[in-house]
Amino acid sequence: MSQSSLTWARGRESGRHAVALGLAVALTVVVVDLLLVGRLSLFFDLSFVALCLGLAFVVRLDDFFTVGVLPPLIMVAVFTLLALVSPGTIAHPGDGLVQAVVTGLATHSAALAAGYALCLATLAVRQRQAR
Numbered sequence: 001m002s003q004s005s006l007t008w009a010r011g012r013e014s015g016r017h018a019v020a021l022g023l024a025v026a027l028t029v030v031v032v033d034l035l036l037v038g039r040l041s042l043f044f045d046l047s048f049v050a051l052c053l054g055l056a057f058v059v060r061l062d063d064f065f066t067v068g069v070l071p072p073l074i075m076v077a078v079f080t081l082l083a084l085v086s087p088g089t090i091a092h093p094g095d096g097l098v099q100a101v102v103t104g105l106a107t108h109s110a111a112l113a114a115g116y117a118l119c120l121a122t123l124a125v126r127q128r129q130a131r
Contacts, residue, residue, distance in 0.1 A: 010130070015063030018055050019070060025051050026074050030082065039089045040082075040104070045111035048075065052115030056122035061130055064123050071116045079104040 013021065029047040033040055052071045059067040082090050083100035090104030105112070 011058055011060040011063075011126070013058045013063075014060060015066030018059045018063065018067050021058075022051060022055050022070055022074050023077065026078050027081075030078055034086075034089060040108065045108055048108070048111045049115040049118060052119040053122060056119040056126070061126070064127065068120060068123055071119055072112060075105065075108065075112050076101065 026048065029044055029051070030040065033044045033047075036043070048071075051074075055067050055070060079090055079101045080097070082104065083095075083097045087093060087095050087097075087100035090107065091100035092103070095103060
C-alpha cells in the first residue's frame with residue numbers, strides 16, 4: 001500500500017478540529033454569499049456539499065462518528081444564527097425563529113441531502129480502506 005493511500009485512509013484532524021473547521025468555513029461561505037447576493041444562493045449549497053466532502057476526508061478514523069453527524073448540525077446552527085440575526089436571508093423577513101429555520105432547511109434540503117450522502121459514503125469507503 002502506498003504512502004498516499006495510507007494518509008488518505010488515516011486522516012489527520014481530530015473531531016474537535018473538524019467541527020471547528022466546518023463551522024468556520026460554513027460561516028465564511030455565508031458571509032461571502034450574503035455580501036455577493038444578499039441571501040443564501042446556489043453558491044452556499046455547492047460550498048456546503050464540498051465542505052461535507054472535505055470534512056469526511058480530513059478527519060481521523062477515531063472521530064468518524066463526529067463528522068458522520070456533523071452536516072445537519074452545521075446547517076441547523078448556521079440557519080439558527082441567520083434566523084436570529086436576519087431571517088430575511090433564509091425566509092420571509094417577518095418569520096419567527098422556528099419558521100425561518102424550517103424554511104431555510106426546506107429550501108436548502110437538496111444540498112443537505114447531497115452533502116450528507118457524500119460525507120457518509122466517503123467515511124464508509126475510508127473505513128473499508130483502513131481495514
